[in-house]
Amino acid sequence: MPELPEVETVRQGLDEHVVGRRIESVEVLHPRAVRRHEAGPADFAARLRGRRVDGTRRRGKYLWLPVGEDALLAHLGMSGQFLLRPPDEPLSSHVRVRLTFDDGGPDLRFTDQRTFGHLLVAADGAELPAVIAHIAPDPLEAAFDASWFAGRLRSRRTGVKRALLDQSLISGVGNIYADEALWRTRLHFARATERLRPAEVAGLIAAVRDIFAEALNVGGTSFDSLYVNVNGESGYFDRSLNVYGREGEPCPRCGTPVRRDPFMNRSSYTCPVCQRRPRNGRW
DNA sequence: ACTACGTCCTGCTTGC
């Protein structure tokens, strides 16, 4: 599932293979892929046709390609991929949007099995598209303000994992890296945010940063081959996950079997010894 | 104003 490291890997791939090229044609093969482009698929295509891709940007799990004053904004959802393929190669059934370029080189295929991802053209967008103005800075960008984040945590009345997943507080963290960062910091996911000590918050931020950096070094994580980078290569950070998806396996720190708890209609993985459940926790 | 939850979607896995 693409979280910040996977999205950043994709951004780097796009930066290398797409920037500087002029878009010749835009095909929307599945309207759901552009559902957040309010003016509809035809307008989406028209706004991109003939435009040159000027660069690549990312905040959290969103990435965008500035094209003049506009930007092609993308969210990969759970299974979104950008694939570069020879234009004469047949389209797979999960290709939702296809861009071709006037240089005749590889086309760009937004492919998304589970269709949670989406693309849109932001008309205001090169710097920071207004539609994602509510997305907080991610911990790898200069705009991230640790004291602002700590203050927001203190004023929240929720559990720490819910807060980590709230993209308006800190962006880029999903279910996998949330569990990994909490394990590393020895925090249970239900710890009340307002009762976290400053050192615990600082440790949590550091853990998220470290885990993101480590994942980036190996090109992001992958579980079911749904996620691949822009060239179609799978990431492999999953080999170094400590608790996520490892129910019953020994905690790498203390050997206690990892526990899985239902959480927000999904799962949370913890070490029941390293991450003690709080008395007055918030799920 | 803030928090929590249902919903979208497909395909693989599990269980009867």
Added chain:
DNA sequence: TGCAAGCAGGACGTAG
């Protein structure tokens, strides 16, 4: 063997 339920989950809209 076949079918149905379970599971994966990011972000948004809405209910409370």
